[in-house]
Amino acid sequence: MRTASLSEAPLHGTDTLPPPWPGRRVPLNGGIVYLRSTPGGPGSEPALYVHGLGGASTNWTDYAGLLSDHLDGQALDLFGFGRSGPAPRNNYRIESHVRTVIAAIERRGGPVHLIGNSLGGLTSILVTGRRPDLVTTLTLISPAVPDLRPPRQMSTPLFPLLLLPGIARAVERRMAGISAEERVQAMLELCFADLERVPEQRLTEAIDEARIRADLPWAATALASSFRSLVAAYLTPGGRNPWRIAAGIRKPTLIIWGDRDKLVNVRNAARLAGVMPDARLLVLAGVGHTPQLEDPVSCARATLAFLEETREPVPTREPA
Incomplete structure (x- = not known):
C-alpha cells in the first residue's frame, strides 16, 4: 500500500460551478439508462463514473468537470x-x-478508467474482478465493502427485518410522506461531515431532482431492493466475497476515503488498500461518505496524480 499524492497540475474550471452535465437515455441490458457526458479535451481518456446507493449521475458533476481536460467521462444512472x-x-x-x-463499458468500446462511490465502488470492484479487460485503472471512493467486524447494530435481532420486503414497503410508504427538502437534508446529513461545504446551487439542484424522483413509481423499490442486495453481498462467503475479489485485482487502484464517514467505517480504508496488490490510499480529514461531493478538488488532484503515475510512457525513438 502506498500513500496517494496530489497533483499540482491545473484543473479545469476551479473557479466556477457548472450545471449538471447533459445526458441522454439509451437502451442497455433490456432497459433504459441515463448517461451524462463530460466531454474531455484533446488526448483525454475514457472514464465511467458509478454513483452510490440513493445517488445519481449528478454526484459527479464537479469532480468530472475538474478532470475534463484529462478524462472523457460518462456518468451512469443505475x-x-x-x-x-x-x-x-x-x-x-x-x-x-x-x-x-459491464454493458455500459462494452457499449463505449472499453476499456475505461472506472470510478465508483459507495455502492458504485463495490460494483466497480466486482466488475474489475470479473472483466479486468474492461478496466484501465480503478478508483474507489468510500466503496461499500463489508466491515470485517460487523457493527453491533447488525447483530441485533431487529437488523434482519430490514431485509424483508414487507418492512421495505412500510419504509417506502413513510418516505412518500417526506418532502423533497426534508429528504435531501437527511441525505446530506448522512453523507457529508460539514454541511457548510454544500453550495446553494447544488442544494437547489438536489431538491429539484428529488421532486422528480418522488413521482417515479419505481424509485423507492429500487432503493429498498438495492439496499437488501447490498447487505446480502456483505454476507456472501467464499470466493464471491468482495474482499476476496478485491485481493485478486491487479489493476492500478486509487482509494479515497473521508475520516468522518458515517456509513462505511474508515478503518476499512487501510484494510482494503492493504489487500489490493497495486493500491494507493488517500484519507481526507473532516470529510464524510461522498468525498467527490464534499471535497472535489482534493479528489480530482489525487486522481490526476494517479493518472500521471500510471499512464504508460510514450516510447522515444532512437536517433538514426
Missing part, C-alpha cells in the same frame, strides 16, 4: 436511480448493477 428507467424484471440485485456497468 437502473431505478437518477433519470434511468426501472430495472428489467424489477431486478435490483448487485449482480444486475454489475451487468449494467
Whole structure:
C-alpha cells in the first residue's frame, strides 16, 4: 500500500460551478439508462463514473468537470436511480448493477478508467474482478465493502427485518410522506461531515431532482431492493466475497476515503488498500461518505496524480 499524492497540475474550471452535465437515455441490458457526458479535451481518456446507493449521475458533476481536460467521462444512472428507467424484471440485485456497468463499458468500446462511490465502488470492484479487460485503472471512493467486524447494530435481532420486503414497503410508504427538502437534508446529513461545504446551487439542484424522483413509481423499490442486495453481498462467503475479489485485482487502484464517514467505517480504508496488490490510499480529514461531493478538488488532484503515475510512457525513438 502506498500513500496517494496530489497533483499540482491545473484543473479545469476551479473557479466556477457548472450545471449538471447533459445526458441522454439509451437502451442497455433490456432497459433504459441515463448517461451524462463530460466531454474531455484533446488526448483525454475514457472514464465511467458509478454513483452510490440513493445517488445519481449528478454526484459527479464537479469532480468530472475538474478532470475534463484529462478524462472523457460518462456518468451512469443505475437502473431505478437518477433519470434511468426501472430495472428489467424489477431486478435490483448487485449482480444486475454489475451487468449494467459491464454493458455500459462494452457499449463505449472499453476499456475505461472506472470510478465508483459507495455502492458504485463495490460494483466497480466486482466488475474489475470479473472483466479486468474492461478496466484501465480503478478508483474507489468510500466503496461499500463489508466491515470485517460487523457493527453491533447488525447483530441485533431487529437488523434482519430490514431485509424483508414487507418492512421495505412500510419504509417506502413513510418516505412518500417526506418532502423533497426534508429528504435531501437527511441525505446530506448522512453523507457529508460539514454541511457548510454544500453550495446553494447544488442544494437547489438536489431538491429539484428529488421532486422528480418522488413521482417515479419505481424509485423507492429500487432503493429498498438495492439496499437488501447490498447487505446480502456483505454476507456472501467464499470466493464471491468482495474482499476476496478485491485481493485478486491487479489493476492500478486509487482509494479515497473521508475520516468522518458515517456509513462505511474508515478503518476499512487501510484494510482494503492493504489487500489490493497495486493500491494507493488517500484519507481526507473532516470529510464524510461522498468525498467527490464534499471535497472535489482534493479528489480530482489525487486522481490526476494517479493518472500521471500510471499512464504508460510514450516510447522515444532512437536517433538514426
